[in-house]
Amino acid sequence: MKENEKILILDFFGQYNQLIARRVRECNVYSEIVPFDTSIEKIKEIAPKGIILTGCPASVYEENAPTISKELLDLGIPMLGICYGMQLISYILGGNVREADKREYCIKKVKIDNTSPLFFGFNNENQCLMTHTDFVDELPSGFRNIASTDDCPNAGMANEEKKIYGIQFHPEVNDTVDGLKIIHNFVYKVCGCTGDWKMSSFVEESVKTLKEKIGGKKALCALSGGVDSSVAAILLNKAIGKNLTCIFVDHGLLRKNEGDEVEKVFREQYDINLIRVNAEDRFLSKLKGITEPEQKRKIIGEEFIRVFEEEAKKIGKVDYLVQGTIYPDVIESGVGKGQTIKSHHNVGGLPDYVDFEEIIEPLRDLFKDEVRKTGLELGIPENLVYRQPFPGPGLAIRVIGDITKEKLDTLRDADYIFREEIAKAGLDKSLNQYFAVLTNLKSVGVMGDDRTYDYTLALRAVETHDFMTASFAKIPYEILEKVSVRIVNEVKNINRIVYDITSKPPATIEWE
Numbered sequence: 001m002k003e004n005e006k007i008l009i010l011d012f013f014g015q016y017n018q019l020i021a022r023r024v025r026e027c028n029v030y031s032e033i034v035p036f037d038t039s040i041e042k043i044k045e046i047a048p049k050g051i052i053l054t055g056c057p058a059s060v061y062e063e064n065a066p067t068i069s070k071e072l073l074d075l076g077i078p079m080l081g082i083c084y085g086m087q088l089i090s091y092i093l094g095g096n097v098r099e100a101d102k103r104e105y106c107i108k109k110v111k112i113d114n115t116s117p118l119f120f121g122f123n124n125e126n127q128c129l130m131t132h133t134d135f136v137d138e139l140p141s142g143f144r145n146i147a148s149t150d151d152c153p154n155a156g157m158a159n160e161e162k163k164i165y166g167i168q169f170h171p172e173v174n175d176t177v178d179g180l181k182i183i184h185n186f187v188y189k190v191c192g193c194t195g196d197w198k199m200s201s202f203v204e205e206s207v208k209t210l211k212e213k214i215g216g217k218k219a220l221c222a223l224s225g226g227v228d229s230s231v232a233a234i235l236l237n238k239a240i241g242k243n244l245t246c247i248f249v250d251h252g253l254l255r256k257n258e259g260d261e262v263e264k265v266f267r268e269q270y271d272i273n274l275i276r277v278n279a280e281d282r283f284l285s286k287l288k289g290i291t292e293p294e295q296k297r298k299i300i301g302e303e304f305i306r307v308f309e310e311e312a313k314k315i316g317k318v319d320y321l322v323q324g325t326i327y328p329d330v331i332e333s334g335v336g337k338g339q340t341i342k343s344h345h346n347v348g349g350l351p352d353y354v355d356f357e358e359i360i361e362p363l364r365d366l367f368k369d370e371v372r373k374t375g376l377e378l379g380i381p382e383n384l385v386y387r388q389p390f391p392g393p394g395l396a397i398r399v400i401g402d403i404t405k406e407k408l409d410t411l412r413d414a415d416y417i418f419r420e421e422i423a424k425a426g427l428d429k430s431l432n433q434y435f436a437v438l439t440n441l442k443s444v445g446v447m448g449d450d451r452t453y454d455y456t457l458a459l460r461a462v463e464t465h466d467f468m469t470a471s472f473a474k475i476p477y478e479i480l481e482k483v484s485v486r487i488v489n490e491v492k493n494i495n496r497i498v499y500d501i502t503s504k505p506p507a508t509i510e511w512e
């Protein structure tokens, strides 16, 4: 297989590093993130078409600030320094970096010189995200100014002959208008890439490296039926076939028909070594009488591990444990500083007492939409690939208060109707998450001539980019009405339906 062109991203612990890598991939060029202190020999061996230096929380003049050797700047490899990266290039090449009188942590207007290849196709003014305290006060010799804001005279610099560039702002974030175009210009106009990389290349490359790494050894994968673990499993199946065993723990808290659908795809379409464990009774007996949401999560998380562990023991020692961790999980589990609003049990992993040697996380660098593209490349059906997110603890956190099989079945039927009507109305692609919640509230109703005293069901639908904030979806009344009529007529034990009109914050997406 032909080696792809590569852009190397030197990691200085900037908060947007993976986003930079992803933007380069969006330009159809392969990118790899390596530590800032990767040796010159190694970099020469990788032979990248260009190098990007990321941001960093430090100041270049601090003692022990992360740095690179000047030799790297003399290799003739095109380079783009972003934020700290720009300051570092200046500092090493004899420019001056100092603390600004006024910090900039905001969206700014930036004047740009569109004669520079980096800004090809731009007007003279743009909007960008600035997050810095230090700035380049004096450019190193051989460099010219190519961008400025009213508080930062040198917001961009270029030595076009040496193909070395620096920008103080962040082209990788959405707040910088047309930031992708800047990266595109760097990759194509400065580095001369041809754009030979696609998501299918990711599949090919991953299969090849996984094959080489795992060889004839055995791997085990916990399958939840969600997109991430399904894509990871099928990627591994492609690489090592029957040397992969998947364990699908069905905790009985899945949506209607979900367990069977997942099993069908895996068995019929991929001929995967699959063990499905029907553990509904076990989970329900552990959850009996439990009403506190975090306790529910904890119990489910622990029980999941127990079941997995028991099944894994039957298989015996495996060499590798496969996990469908994706990049946003890595950030989320790495945070640790913020307050825990809800503990997401499937983030953070499985126990270390399952007998395996190493964890493999083939999707660790990918964002959700890239995982979906990978899934489509692997031939996974669209309905599975575009499945809306579903929490690890499943319907347990959508039955408010204590959980019974009867309540779960009621919720499953109601939720199914809601999803069906949303799909019929063509809203399933635009809503990011939509589901029903069985509240613990009973109220009086009337059906025919009879008084009823039954549950209130809540419908929830949100639009969101990142699930950290969300707005409630403005679903047309006619659709809500249709759903409401169908549910009260077709599902037992529900006599009232409400629609949740709170956004996040102040509410969360799930009710528990």
Ligand code: XMP
Pocket: 297, 341, 342, 343, 344, 345, 346, 347, 389, 390, 391, 392, 393, 433, 467, 468, 504, 507, 508, 509, 510, 511, 512
């Ligand atoms: P909240 O309710 O915190 O949800 O606004 C944000 C997103 O996370 C999902 N969620 C979970 N996912 N385990 C998970 O795997 C959990 O315990 C959990 N709780 C919430 C939720 O469905 C939404 O997509």
